[in-house]
Amino acid sequence: LAKTTQPISMDSYEGQEVNITCSHNNIATNDYITWYQQFPSQGPRFIIQGYKTKVTNEVASLFIPADRKSSTLSLPRVSLSDTAVYYCLVGERYGGSQGNLIFGKGTKLSVKP
Amino acid sequence: GAVVSQHPSWVICKSGTSVKIECRSLDFQATTMFWYRQFPKQSLMLMATSNEGSKATYEQGVEKDKFLINHASLTLSTLTVTSAHPEDSSFYICSAKGREGLPPLYEQYFGPGTRLTVT
Numbered sequence: 001l002a003k004t005t006q007p008i009s010m011d012s013y014e015g016q017e018v019n020i021t022c023s024h025n026n027i028a029t030n031d032y033i034t035w036y037q038q039f040p041s042q043g044p045r046f047i048i049q050g051y052k053t054k055v056t057n058e059v060a061s062l063f064i065p066a067d068r069k070s071s072t073l074s075l076p077r078v079s080l081s082d083t084a085v086y087y088c089l090v091g092e093r094y095g096g097s098q099g100n101l102i103f104g105k106g107t108k109l110s111v112k113p
Numbered sequence: 114g115a116v117v118s119q120h121p122s123w124v125i126c127k128s129g130t131s132v133k134i135e136c137r138s139l140d141f142q143a144t145t146m147f148w149y150r151q152f153p154k155q156s157l158m159l160m161a162t163s164n165e166g167s168k169a170t171y172e173q174g175v176e177k178d179k180f181l182i183n184h185a186s187l188t189l190s191t192l193t194v195t196s197a198h199p200e201d202s203s204f205y206i207c208s209a210k211g212r213e214g215l216p217p218l219y220e221q222y223f224g225p226g227t228r229l230t231v232t
Binding site: 036041042043044045046087101102103104105106 | 117119147149156157158159204206207208221222223224225226228
């Protein structure tokens with residue numbers, strides 16, 4: 001499984017757009033990029049998944065350059081409730097034959113009023 | 114969306130006793146379930162992978178005799194912490210993965226977690 005590197009923490013203010021970048025230099029051809037959000041004392045929640053270019057859903061966008069060695073999670077107009085830890089994971093779409101996910105350290109996003 | 118539940122949400126037990134944590138997929142069949150442990154201010158660490166009807170696969174360093182996992186049905190997996198000690202106090206999270214090709218498709222769905230405190 002490809003290793004990922006993310007900033008340990010980020011600060012933002014309400015209403016701003018937040019971009020969290022994840023590096024995954026050793027991403028394999030079959031790997032997808034998935035982002036999860038975790039609030040304190042809760043299980044992670046799936047945000048978005050992509051393979052290349054851009055993916056958008058109701059909560060976020062995921063930008064993946066052509067070389068796929070990095071990706072950027074974009075959260076539009078964050079609110080206080082977006083304060084959480086965001087994890088970037090790289091692996092086969094269904095997690096491979098085992099399906100296990102390997103979590104890195106994540107990025108702690110703090111949104112201030 | 115797919116829902117995974119855990120029970121109990123928190124538990125306090127005395128050192129030396131055993132405690133069982135249940136993980137259920139409520140609206141889909143989970144062929145594979147995973148158990149994670151998370152210490153304060155740390156990331157999730159995979160403990161084991163369980164497939165319905167077969168023995169669990171444990172990650173390196175996880176004692177299989179201490180953390181007993183049973184995946185008896187397509188909707189239920191249990192983690193039993195045997196002879197618990199204070200150092201086993203942690204946040205235990207399960208996740209479930211559906212059958213490939215059937216909803217839910219892409220991602221694992223996580224339970225809300227169980228806070229275990231061993232006194």
